[in-house]
Amino acid sequence: NAGVTQTPKFQVLKTGQSMTLQCAQDMNHNSMYWYRQDPGMGLRLIYYSASEGTTDKGEVPNGYNVSRLNKREFSLRLESAAPSQTSVYFCASSDRGTGELFFGEGSRLTVL
Amino acid sequence: EDKVVQSPLSLVVHEGDTVTLNCSYEVTNFRSLLWYKQEKKAPTFLFMLTSSGIEKKSGRLSSILDKKELFSILNITATQTGDSAVYLCAVLRRDDKIIFGKGTRLHILP
Numbered sequence: 001n002a003g004v005t006q007t008p009k010f011q012v013l014k015t016g017q018s019m020t021l022q023c024a025q026d027m028n029h030n031s032m033y034w035y036r037q038d039p040g041m042g043l044r045l046i047y048y049s050a051s052e053g054t055t056d057k058g059e060v061p062n063g064y065n066v067s068r069l070n071k072r073e074f075s076l077r078l079e080s081a082a083p084s085q086t087s088v089y090f091c092a093s094s095d096r097g098t099g100e101l102f103f104g105e106g107s108r109l110t111v112l
Numbered sequence: 113e114d115k116v117v118q119s120p121l122s123l124v125v126h127e128g129d130t131v132t133l134n135c136s137y138e139v140t141n142f143r144s145l146l147w148y149k150q151e152k153k154a155p156t157f158l159f160m161l162t163s164s165g166i167e168k169k170s171g172r173l174s175s176i177l178d179k180k181e182l183f184s185i186l187n188i189t190a191t192q193t194g195d196s197a198v199y200l201c202a203v204l205r206r207d208d209k210i211i212f213g214k215g216t217r218l219h220i221l222p
Contacts, residue, residue, distance in 0.1 A: 031208045033210065041214055042118075042200060042214040042215045043202075045210065045211060048208065048209055050207060050208040050209075056209070058211075092154075099143075099146045099157075099160040100157045101148075105153060106154060
């Protein structure tokens with residue numbers, strides 16, 4: 001059972017480079033999320049998508065863009081990476097209204 | 113602006129103790145309050161609370177929600193070293209947005 005798969009698991013970028021984090025879920029969930037986690041900060045919501053075709057900003061959307069490509073896939077793009085975007089990124093999905101998030105394993109991104 | 117505030121941020125107790133973790137919130141379009149446990153990797157789901165005053169239990173863990181005072185507590189009785197983790201409180205809004213607090217880091221001494 002794959003659940004939520006996110007790639008890559010690790011990435012090192014230079015300031016100004018761009019990259020896309022990919023996320024796919026196989027549980028037929030409507031809602032998908034991107035969070036970042038920094039030490040002592042809990043999980044901060046970047047963007048979420050409550051259904052295919054919709055996306056909404058979270059708490060810290062600046063510097064990021066997202067695409068809900070279809071019901072399964074939700075990608076996060078950094079157009080011009082900055083050192084402040086060094087973090088662990090988690091993708092998650094849930095059945096609408098259940099509150100139970102299923103997380104990917106996380107992607108550790110370092111921006112030099 | 114939505115807020116989820118957890119306290120304490122860090123807690124160290126001895127095995128066998130009982131702990132109470134706190135979570136207060138100010139959120140528009142509130143639907144439910146959520147608790148998660150995070151060990152080394154991604155968080156795992158513990159509870160969802162939607163109604164005031166109804167306790168949810170799972171083994172030694174229990175939680176209750178007060179929608180009038182806008183807070184929830186998570187109790188862990190007879191703590192074990194395996195309970196050491198970060199406990200995250202979150203709020204689910206009606207538009208499906210989920211906002212987390214900063215977490216409480218719990219360390220259980222043997």
